[in-house]
Structure formats: C-alpha cells, structure tokens
Amino acid sequence: MKTLVLTAAACALMAGAASAETIRLGTEGAYPPYNYIDDNGQVAGFERMLGDELCKRAELECEWVTNDWDSIIPNLLSGNYDAIIAGMSITPERAEKVDFSVNYTPPSYSSYAAMSEDADLTGGIVAAQSSTIQSQYVVDTGATLLEFPSFEDSLAAMLSGEADAVFADKDTLVPVVEEDPTVMWAGEDIALSVGIGMAFRKSDPDLRAKFDAGIEAMKADGTLNAMIKEYLGEDSPGF
Incomplete structure (x- = not known):
C-alpha cells in the first residue's frame, strides 16, 4: 500500500491556501x-x-x-x-x-439631458435613478420626480417623452448627448457631492x-x- 506523506512545506502551502481570503x-x-x-x-x-x-x-x-x-x-x-x-x-x-x-x-457634476434646451426642469417631470443624490435634488427643486431602478430606465423615460428631462451624473450622460443628435444638455451643471x-x-x-x-x-x-x-x-x- 502506498502511503501519502505530506511534507512540512506542503502542509504550510495548504494552510496558506485555506486561510487566503477573497475580497x-x-x-x-x-x-x-x-x-x-x-x-x-x-x-x-x-x-x-x-x-x-x-x-x-x-x-x-x-x-x-x-x-x-x-x-x-x-x-x-x-x-x-x-x-x-x-x-x-x-x-x-x-x-x-x-x-x-x-x-x-x-466632486463631479450632475446634469440634465432632454430633447429640448427649454425643457421645464423645475415645474415639469424629471426622471432620475432612485436612491441617488440626483433623485433627492429633483424633489428639492419642486419638479415632479419619476424614479426608476436603473439609469437606463430613467434615460428611456426621457427618450420616450414620459419625462421632460433626465438628471444624472454628467459622466454617464456625456456619451448619450454625443451619440444621439436628438438629445441635448438642458440647464446648468450642478455639483452635489464631495x-x-x-x-x-x-x-x-x-x-x-x-x-x-x-x-x-x-x-x-x-x-x-x-x-x-x-x-x-x-x-x-x-x-
């Protein structure tokens, strides 16, 4: 019968692997x-x-x-x-x-994107992702907030006309504005966080x-x- 002998080095290697933590x-x-x-x-x-x-x-x-x-x-x-x-x-x-x-x-900017530069940002309907600093800001402006579970859903609401504008991190909106000629910036950029x-x-x-x-x-x-x-x-x- 063959006997499996674990050397000290092998034991140490196995102990290390067992204790390794995956973050x-x-x-x-x-x-x-x-x-x-x-x-x-x-x-x-x-x-x-x-x-x-x-x-x-x-x-x-x-x-x-x-x-x-x-x-x-x-x-x-x-x-x-x-x-x-x-x-x-x-x-x-x-x-x-x-x-x-x-x-x-x-600190980076949040921005509005819309189908018109004259979109009503304080009295109209603005879409934003739920549980974000942008959604809270929309409420504070007095606009009607449409909340969605994802950025893509909030963007789709603006593109379909369900909302007058979408409000999000500017970095997420830059590709949309650059690639879709029907979408443009509306209002001013706003700094909301550190x-x-x-x-x-x-x-x-x-x-x-x-x-x-x-x-x-x-x-x-x-x-x-x-x-x-x-x-x-x-x-x-x-x-």
Whole structure:
C-alpha cells in the first residue's frame, strides 16, 4: 500500500491556501462608464479597472459581485460582499450606515439631458435613478420626480417623452448627448457631492485602510488621473 506523506512545506502551502481570503467587490453593473456588463457577461468600466488595480496593489484576491442599486447597501451590511464600488457619491446620510474610503473621483457634476434646451426642469417631470443624490435634488427643486431602478430606465423615460428631462451624473450622460443628435444638455451643471468613494462595513476599518492607501498612491503617481481621463472623459475633473 502506498502511503501519502505530506511534507512540512506542503502542509504550510495548504494552510496558506485555506486561510487566503477573497475580497468581494459589489457593483451595480448598469451605470456606464463607471460600471456595466460587457458582451462577455463580465463587469467592465472605470470601476472595474480601478478595483482590479487597487486589489493588485493591496495584494488581495478579489472577485466581482453585481447587485441592484436599491439594495446595494443593505446587502453589503448583510455580508453578501465586502465593499461597494459602484459610482456611489459620499453623503452624510449614507455615512451613517457605512464607512467611505477617500474619494476616487473629485466632486463631479450632475446634469440634465432632454430633447429640448427649454425643457421645464423645475415645474415639469424629471426622471432620475432612485436612491441617488440626483433623485433627492429633483424633489428639492419642486419638479415632479419619476424614479426608476436603473439609469437606463430613467434615460428611456426621457427618450420616450414620459419625462421632460433626465438628471444624472454628467459622466454617464456625456456619451448619450454625443451619440444621439436628438438629445441635448438642458440647464446648468450642478455639483452635489464631495466625490465618489468605496463603501465598507463600519466593522472593517482595516480593509478600508488598505483601499485608502491604494487610492492615495494612485492619486500621487498619476495613474488615477490617467484612468479618469481614459474612462470618464477628458473633461471629467481630476486630482
């Protein structure tokens, strides 16, 4: 009978593999150019590239998990993934539930897009994605808010005439305005947040610190600015 003998080195290797932790990154997969699902069914976009680079710098094994926007924070808190990287603006209200990383985009603009430059933005009907800073702003202006679970649905409402305009992060609207000659900017650009960051459970300060360090290093060496320009556009604010 052959006897299987595990050497000390092999045992150490197995113990290491068993203790290795995979960090799960939660994203929506429906908010281009920040995150979306490509033709191969994989998460792609600015935040995919950023997240992979941050994991590489922190020497972490990471995998991507997609989740609907409306439940993205509850499912972080329940443990379905370990961090959110999903175009989430840093706000005091969200910070009551989660801890944010340092921002990986500077304060950026939100904008209106419509089929007419004269669209009624304060007395008309404006579409926006639910549970966003844009949807709350629409309510505050006095306009009638049409909320949808995704950016694509809110955009479709404007294109179909169900809404007079759509209000969203300007970076998400730039490709629409540039590619569709019937769509144009309406009103002024508006700054609503201090930027976008990753979100973590308040019980995971060490994990947050690892990603903070990576973001700060990418700011310092210029790679984050280069990534912003490549994926969000030449006119998107940089550090």
